[in-house]
Amino acid sequence: MMSRGASFARERWLSIDLRTLGLFRIAFGLCLMANLIDHAAGGNLTTFFSNDGTLTNHFALFAPIQRRVWSFLFAFSRPEEVAVAFAGIFVVFFLYTVGWRTRLMQVLTLICFISILNRNLLLQDGGSFACTVLAVWTLFLPLGARFSVDAWVAARARGPAPTTSPGPRHVSFVCLALLLQLAAIYGMNAANKSGATWRDGTAVHYILWLNSRNTWLAGWLRFHEPSWFSPFLTRGTLAFEWSAPFLALCPVFQTPLRRLLIVSMWGFHLGIALLMSLGPFAYVMMTFSILLLGPKDWAVLEPRAAGLWAALMRRAPRLPAALARLRARVRPPGSGWALNLAESTRAQVRRTAIVARECVAVGLLVLMVVELTLANGAVPERLRLSGRPAWMGEVLYYLRVYQMWSMFAPDVPRSDGMIVVDATLADGSHQDPLTGQPPDFQAPLGGPCRYDHDWSEYIYYYPWDRHRAYRNGLRDYILAKTSQATPEQRIRSLEAFWVSADLPPPGETEARNLRRESLLTSDGQR
Numbered sequence: 056m057m058s059r060g061a062s063f064a065r066e067r068w069l070s071i072d073l074r075t076l077g078l079f080r081i082a083f084g085l086c087l088m089a090n091l092i093d094h095a096a097g098g099n100l101t102t103f104f105s106n107d108g109t110l111t112n113h114f115a116l117f118a119p120i121q122r123r124v125w126s127f128l129f130a131f132s133r134p135e136e137v138a139v140a141f142a143g144i145f146v147v148f149f150l151y152t153v154g155w156r157t158r159l160m161q162v163l164t165l166i167c168f169i170s171i172l173n174r175n176l177l178l179q180d181g182g183s184f185a186c187t188v189l190a191v192w193t194l195f196l197p198l199g200a201r202f203s204v205d206a207w208v209a210a211r212a213r214g215p216a217p218t219t220s221p222g223p224r225h226v227s228f229v230c231l232a233l234l235l236q237l238a239a240i241y242g243m244n245a246a247n248k249s250g251a252t253w254r255d256g257t258a259v260h261y262i263l264w265l266n267s268r269n270t271w272l273a274g275w276l277r278f279h280e281p282s283w284f285s286p287f288l289t290r291g292t293l294a295f296e297w298s299a300p301f302l303a304l305c306p307v308f309q310t311p312l313r314r315l316l317i318v319s320m321w322g323f324h325l326g327i328a329l330l331m332s333l334g335p336f337a338y339v340m341m342t343f344s345i346l347l348l349g350p351k352d353w354a355v356l357e358p359r360a361a362g363l364w365a366a367l368m369r370r371a372p373r374l375p376a377a378l379a380r381l382r383a384r385v386r387p388p389g390s391g392w393a394l395n396l397a398e399s400t401r402a403q404v405r406r407t408a409i410v411a412r413e414c415v416a417v418g419l420l421v422l423m424v425v426e427l428t429l430a431n432g433a434v435p436e437r438l439r440l441s442g443r444p445a446w447m448g449e450v451l452y453y454l455r456v457y458q459m460w461s462m463f464a465p466d467v468p469r470s471d472g473m474i475v476v477d478a479t480l481a482d483g484s485h486q487d488p489l490t491g492q493p494p495d496f497q498a499p500l501g502g503p504c505r506y507d508h509d510w511s512e513y514i515y516y517y518p519w520d521r522h523r524a525y526r527n528g529l530r531d532y533i534l535a536k537t538s539q540a541t542p543e544q545r546i547r548s549l550e551a552f553w554v555s556a557d558l559p560p561p562g563e564t565e566a567r568n569l570r571r572e573s574l575l576t577s578d579g580q581r
Contacts, residue, residue: 067306068231073223074357075348076193077154077201082342083189084152087168090186090335091148094171094178095141099509101134103175104141107535109513109528110175118524119176123452126173127166144171154203161198165190169455177516177525178509181462182336187455188236188423189343195229195416224350229416233346238300239427240340243460245296246433250466253293256286257561261467262331264558264566266503267511273330274503278564285561295323303347313347320344332508336462422447423458430459471566472555473498474514474574476533482543488533499556500566518553518574526551526575551575 094100102108112129131137144167151160168190172183199205201223252258263269263277263285302316321344324337348356425440425447451457476487477494487494495501506514516522517529529551537546551574556566 063306065226067309068234068304069228070224070226071196071230071346072348072350072353073197073200073225074202074353075346076196076198076225077203077206078348079193079342079345080154080157080198081152081202082345083193083339084148084164086335086338086342087148087164087186088145088152089338090182091141091145091171093334093507094509095138097507099507100137100141102532103178103509103513104128104171105134105137106132107134107532109532110177110525111528112174114525114528115175120522120525121176121452123449124173124176125453126170128170128174154199154205157197157199157203157205161190161194165194172455177522178512180334180336180512181460182334182339184455184457185240185336185339185343189339191419191454191456192229192233192236192416195227195412197225200225227416228413228420232416232420234303235420236423237303237343237346239423239458240460241296241299243427243431243433243458244462244464245293247431247461247464248293248296248466249433250464252467252469253289253465256289258285258463258467259288259292260285260561261469261558262463265331265468265471266499266501267471267473267514268331268333269503270330270332271503276330282561292323295319310349310351313349314352317344317347332511333462334508334512419450419456422450423456426451426456427458430457431461432465468558470555470557470568471499472518472553474517474529474551475554476529476549476551478533478537478546478549480543481545481547488537488546488549496552496554496571497569499554500569518572530575530577546577548577549575550577 094104103110106112112132115124116129128137128140131140147160147163147167150156151164154160165187168186172179172187248258252261260277260280263273263280299316299319302312302319305312321341324341327333328337425443428434428438428440429443474489475494475496475498476489478486478488480486485493517526530549533549534546537544540546553572553574555570555572557568559565559567
């Protein structure tokens with residue numbers, strides 16, 4: 056008999072609705088497919104994932120940007136080969152989304168996503184790591200139990216479910232781990248925001264002027280920004296991030312508090328997506344919020360979705376008779392002691408697998424807690440779990456489940472920059488090969504970024520001193536890209552600059568102190 060305390064903990068923190076898992080799988084799969092398309096669009100597949108781009112596979116492998124880099128994309132060199140690999144990854148993400156062989160697709164999805172991330176770590180961002188932690192944690196959960204091809208096939212084979220069947224709940228320590236992960240993401244982001252711009256309310260103002268990250272809407276809004284706008288949103292951001300852990304973990308008034316958190320997460324991250332180009336972070340965190348849905352939420356949602364789902368199922372193809380015969384051959388009916396022994400063995404294997412799953416999940420949470428204390432400056436020195444065994448860090452590096460959550464922390468940058476390439480052509484003219492226009496050394500004084508997210512991330516990491524060894528890749532990419540130009544348009548020499556400026560303080564609209572730093576010449580990196 057389960058004690059009252061254990062039953063309370065199970066209900067509040069240790070179980071999740073199977074319908075919630077099914078809806079999360081669909082939303083997360085759509086995010087992954089959209090992110091993959093974003094990586095492939097606009098020539099980025101060639102630029103960032105092939106040997107014709109800025110970082111060749113052999114250089115990324117033998118001079119890794121970070122430790123323990125692995126990726127099956129290292130086996131693909133030419134753009135055509137990478138395109139085939141991306142097509143295969145898209146198929147995996149699609150099958151994951153529709154829930155076909157879901158358990159297998161969960162594993163393959165994690166492998167594929169980490170392979171994309173590791174192929175060019177100059178594109179990594181907070182959204183990438185939010186994706187990896189979600190993919191790792193949900194690897195332990197039955198995401199295909201509802202709203203999936205697997206569930207549909209099983210239902211047709213099983214027939215109508217009995218009316219006395221128990222509620223669709225899954226019990227696992229991973230449910231608590233996901234809540235703690237959500238609390239860590241927001242709590243650490245809030246705790247790490249200790250800089251002056253967050254204290255004086257100017258953080259959002261300076262974010263609006265980050266040309267390397269902004270959208271056209273931010274470019275318009277910053278010229279019409281009322282005086283109360285930045286202080287209100289800056290303090291609202293901190294209030295939301297500090298309250299999110301409480302709203303996620305509070306054991307009382309759980310349904311209304313989690314509904315408030317879901318609405319807040321969607322509003323907060325939609326605002327981020329409208330104003331900034333931060334990759335998949337905003338959409339992944341909105342997807343994360345789906346895991347907060349409970350039985351009372353489904354009592355409202357399911358009747359509205361039932362008609363749509365029934366209509367889809369009526370249009371789905373019938374299972375071929377061959378599949379039914381195959382099932383009969385693979386799992387033939389039996390009787391007597393052989394059947395009892397088989398059922399007993401399967402039950403024992405299931406119990407063992409559950410125990411093993413929970414032990415691995417507990418161990419993984421311990422590793423992430425240790426990493427959390429070491430990776431975030433807001434954690435006091437006395438609470439840092441230093442001296443961890445080396446193998447702990449190795450596991451985290453292989454899985455890319457870092458726990459440093461410090462977006463725009465401790466302070467929002469008050470300066471911003473852009474890469475400007477000055478190429479001298481054979482006819483004596485000057486051109487920036489990245490834009491096809493004359494070099495614009497006034498770019499940091501102008502409007503929002505003219506590049507997509509992959510280019511924005513690359514430009515952000517490129518000038519870092521620790522990435523100096525990777526600068527020549529940009530030169531090689533530019534020279535290869537223009538090698539087929541007419542003789543008059545071929546590059547005679549080039550120099551790449553980091554051009555930056557101080558952002559305008561509140562009440563002003565003009566950046567100042569324009570400066571230029573040479574990063575690269577035709578002969579190699581500076």
